[in-house]
Amino acid sequence: MTRTGSYSGHARIGIMEALPWIAAIAVFFLLPDYLSLGARIMIYILFTLSLDLILGYAGIITLGHSVFLGIGAYAAGILSVKLNINDPFLQLIAGSLMSAVFGLASGAVILRTKNLTLLMLTLAITAIVYEIGNKASWLTGGADGLPGVQVNPFFGRFEFDLWGRTGYIYCVIVLFVVWFVVRRLIYSPFGAMLTGIRENTPRMHALGAPVYQRLLIVYTISAGIAGIAGVLMTQVTQSVGLNVLTFEVAGDVLVMLILGGVGRIYGAFVGPVVYMIAQDLLAKQFPEYWSFGVGVLLIFVVFFARGGILGLVDKIAARGRTP
């Protein structure tokens, strides 16, 4: 099965690829009490997808991806609270652009490095932006964040409701659109080229590819998508706080991606679903120890399922075919 842009494969959408969307619709009708968790999961899928694009496909390792979620989230919050711009789509576009611009600017500096240096720089940038978010309280509300974010009803009709129905549908639709675009991207010559960089960077240089420029492009796109996730988070929770800028969030999203399977578009779907449902269940059962359970899960995955949950599924399927 081809999971990446390839000149030898095909790019048709398989039947299995309808599963996430069927599940998303089923949840809406069957689990009406879980729509706010559902919306959060959609947001994290979006966020994880953006990480997958740079880590899974282009091989850029980062521990600072939360910075782009945070910039998108704060952009939406500031637009609403400080500037009284409450149009949901305007917030979405502005937040995504802000984040993409920051991705371009920071990427231009850090993508000249690689490996551990790159990792440290992503950490450093996240730390700096966190501190700016903390200190620039005239703009960001500092440690209190920005409560009371308002979002106009969609198309003047659909308001965010108490049960989170509108929010859920909104998140599913945005995710669907982004998924479609990312899928095109991954199967395109651009996606194939990114895979080439991940697999063998020196070889790509020798093929005449300006690797740095290519990485910068994908980094910017990824930042823009992470920004969208940030905007959704602010809109759905109607507030934004410093927590979106923490290392913890950057670590969480990395764990989710590894859990689901790095370098596969649906790894970014499976990871957040499993992680957040596990977190939700464990937090109810053992409010003080839930992260212990998540840790055990992660250890299991990295030891026994190197390709994540989807890698494990593949292995089992392959064993079924060749007894």
Add this chain to the structure above:
Amino acid sequence: MSAPALETRDLCKQFGALTVASNINFRLEAGARHALIGPNGAGKTTFVNMLTGALPATSGKILFGGEDISQMAQAARTKRGLGRTFQITSLFRDLPVLDNVALGIAEREGVSLKMWKPASSYKTIRDESMAHLETMGLAAEALLRVKDLPYGKQRLVEIAIALGLKPKVLLLDEPAAGVPSIESGRILDVLADLPKDIAILIIEHDMDIVFRFAQRITVLVQGAVLVEGAPEEIANDQRVRDVYLGEGGHD
């Protein structure tokens, strides 16, 4: 007289106090079949890396078709038509053979930034990749992953990728290194059939290949050109015999 395909003037490379290339003056004529030989550690691969831009030269000039490319990035040199193969196979091991070739052609054709249509819909790229694989006798293996090929065939994939870039100058860094002699015959055939308009510089240890393939030979010893000449001159040169051809014992 037209400019040579590739020329170096007083090319030097130092790693700290260690000199691995000293004042190399070298000319590769258009359409040439030129071999670069020398004992281990003579600086042959370093020289090739400087030519392609993988390694910056300490001083000196590199001219490509008369144009100074000394300061140019590797990718820009490739775009101008300077292709290479690697001594140690450097392929996309987990990708299909076809894609290994197609990625290079996509770069050459400038489609690598296309983000919407599926890569598989670029039929011309697929067809051209396939044509190169057929030339190499690899058509049947096009959809296998490179790492599932025997080593000799991986070396052929290296050459197919380089040809896909439509180079004017091709640098072959030990194309038959590590290949068992049963398979190296195939590589020799491929080398003999390479398009005549490509100027080729081959680095090779196997003297059979060198003397069958090359019309000119440059001998590199300790980072400096010892002698350059036609194969028979080199074979009869006493200095070459002393340092290289095994009269004094081969390492």
